Amino acid sequence: MNSLKKISARTLGAASAGALAILAPAALIAPAAPAAAQSAAQNTQINRAVAALRGITTMQADFTQTDRAGRTVSGTLTLKNPGRIRFEYSRDVNMLVVSNGSTLTLVDYDVQQVERYPVRNSPLGALLDPNRDVARFGRVVPSNSPGVISVAVADPGRPEMPEFTLIFVEKASAPGGLELASWVARDAQNNRTTVRLRGHRYGLAVADSTFTYRDPRRTTRRP
Template sequence: MIYTKYLLSAAAFALAAPSAMLVPAAPAQAQAQARTQARGDQLDQVVGALRAISTMQADFTQTDRNGSTVGGSLTLKRPGRIRFQYSRDVNMLVVSDGRALTLIDYDVRQVQRYPISNSPLGALLDPNRDVRRYGRLVPTGNPNVISVAVRDPGKPEYGTITLVFTRNAAAPGGLELTSWVALDAQNTRTTVRLSNQRYGMAVPDRTFTYTDPRRTTNRR
């Protein structure tokens, strides 16, 4: 009888043990789910903030991987249009008309065009680029700063862009784009920092045209 009770007790312990072992895992699983949900919510906020920008103007500084810095003014009009107007001592222009990103070097009279979808800037300009799908949150250590690295793993030649936003109730969608780091397929890194952001102004489409230096020496 004592032996039978021992077997029953052992069996009961064996059945109870797995349940007991699972108890601590439940809170951990709930925390993991909460973190996943929070990341999804932040990505949704980023997508919402980008889509809420109709037009934007800002001052910018651009730093290359060698540490050289140039500045100027930026004009953005969604979808797809952007203009980097450099300061007068930098005789070049970068502009997108919604279809192609064009780099114009007036010193050497050279024009280079790339589809915006093939550029890291596609995450910012291309309405077909799915930031929610290809975006990955980068820890910042600051609850008021959200950083998202966007890269299409199926098309690494498009490069990676890491967008940095700061919470600002006055900005579209409650997030203000403050900087980004673009890394192209050749590992060329470019950092752009924005300041003095303004939103919602009228911007004519002719802002995103340029004078071809191969036909004239005038800069536009």
């Protein structure tokens, strides 16, 4: 059994949800009490991260996704604000993760299975819907590396949701002068999945049809 078959659809989807969190910059805005506890410098860093995320209209990047056991899959990530995302895995991973902005869908063509998670009416909505009135907070994670900002995002009212740590690096050509380099999803069992991005391309023309999928009951391969 190859490594990709050992990584479940739920594992793929959990890490993919972290990408959706970057399309909901309000998820990084702290409520008054936690924000007040942070230093002015930390608040400035969070504000910079929010501005960088809000500055993305469209983005495409290559990604590698690694689980806690070191198993890795790769592919291409396409983002389009607001809330649309597509994880196009390499051809030997017959799966797809896509969101049209309202629903996150995991498609497994090998077993002809589709799992849908409504963003607004599920725990995902706490992080993915910037208009939803829920408790959200972001906190700066200290880093010893110059030019790196790490922000942990979680919803204290939804302990079943993973915590996502978004890692940005200084890059003048990126929106807001910061580029999202990676993120780590950590669930309640402390299982970690890491997604690393490279080769970022911004401002591409991306059709809305990119965020659709073929029903696996009518085809055995991804679009």
